[in-house]
Amino acid sequence: MKKFIKYLFLLALLVTLPLTLAACGNSKKTVKLGIMGNDYRIWNPIKKTLAKEGINLQLVSFSDYSQPNGALQNHEINANAFQHQAFLDNWNKAHKSSIVSIGNTVLTPIGLYSHKISSIKDLKKGDTISLPNDPTNEGRALQLLAYYGLIKVKDPTGFPTTKDVYDNKLNLKFTPLDAAQTARSLDDVTAAIVNTNYALDAKLNPKKALIKEKVNEESKPYINIIATNKSDKNNKELKKVVEAYQTAATAKNIEKTYKGAFIPAWNIKLK
Structure with a gap:
């Protein structure tokens, strides 16, 4: 009986040994x-x-x-x-x-894209631009528009919202959307500011953006x-x-x- 038990023990050891080695x-x-x-x-x-x-x-x-x-x-x-x-x-x-x-x-660098116009000079009064709606990227989008003289915002170095726009000669309308949706909105708006990863996913060419962020010291954040x-x-x-x-x-x-x-x-x- 003892020999039989010893045999079972050795058999069990041989069966489990490869599994132990694999785990190690x-x-x-x-x-x-x-x-x-x-x-x-x-x-x-x-x-x-x-x-x-x-x-x-x-x-x-x-x-x-x-x-x-x-x-x-x-x-x-x-x-x-x-x-x-x-x-x-x-x-x-x-x-x-x-x-x-x-x-x-x-x-x-983020950019402004359009299916309807080929230059920011083509923007007309009352045109609509969609923006990312998270606080930092919305502010970043408005800063981009301000840099190119389309609007003026309070505290242009911070993270402005659409409520901070105080000079808007073309009376541009802004539609904040989830960042993933701005590229998809291009058929419904005059232009959209799109984060680059979503622009590429939507087959947009960043080199053909109407305007794009400059790379400088202010790009650090x-x-x-x-x-x-x-x-x-x-x-x-x-x-x-x-x-x-x-x-x-x-x-x-x-x-x-x-x-x-x-x-x-x-x-x-x-x-």
């Missing part, structure tokens, strides 16, 4: 990263690089700006890469959260970032994600993929 051999750390739309084109090569370093990067795609920070706060993802610093600062203030930047990614919860800001795996992103190979891929519409921003010098 599969020691990759999983990092879930929230991205917007089709950013896979930039992140997939980075994912392959990280796999060689023992990190399984899982890309989680979101459809609008209201989602990735909430998912991060709820620990559904470990980090996200979709927002600029100004957007994050406003989010933290509004939601009493402590999400922090751990690295710069790209700068994406709009540099996009990789962000995580403050408690994870020193996480080793997340630091490796940032390092894998901020490379010459990624910069080359960004240029190839976006034809200059996205500007690598981890070493950018603004004047």
Whole structure:
């Protein structure tokens, strides 16, 4: 009987041994990263690089700006890469959260697009322009219009709203929409200010924008970032994600993929 029990024990050990080894051999750390739309084109090569370093990067795609920070706060993802610093600062203030930047990614100047006119000189009295409706990007859109002399706003260096427009000679009408919807509104309005990622998703050509943001010192708040919860800001795996992103190979891929519409921003010098 004792020999039989010993035999069963050895058999069980032989059966479970390969499973134990497999578990030990599969020691990759999983990092879930929230991205917007089709950013896979930039992140997939980075994912392959990280796999060689023992990190399984899982890309989680979101459809609008209201989602990735909430998912991060709820620990559904470990980090996200979709927002600029100004957007994050406003989010933290509004939601009493402590999400922090751990690295710069790209700068994406916003632009004014139209299916109906080919120059801002063609704008007529009473024309309608759609804008992103989140506080930072709405302010950014109005600043763009003010820079080109279409309107004047109070505190042009802050984040104005449509209520801050005090000089509007063409009596332009503004329709604030979710940022993901401004490109889709182009058939219904004279023009729309569209964030670059959504412009590209809608097959709009940033080089053909009626007007576009200038890249200068004032662009700093709009540099996009990789962000995580403050408690994870020193996480080793997340630091490796940032390092894998901020490379010459990624910069080359960004240029190839976006034809200059996205500007690598981890070493950018603004004047």
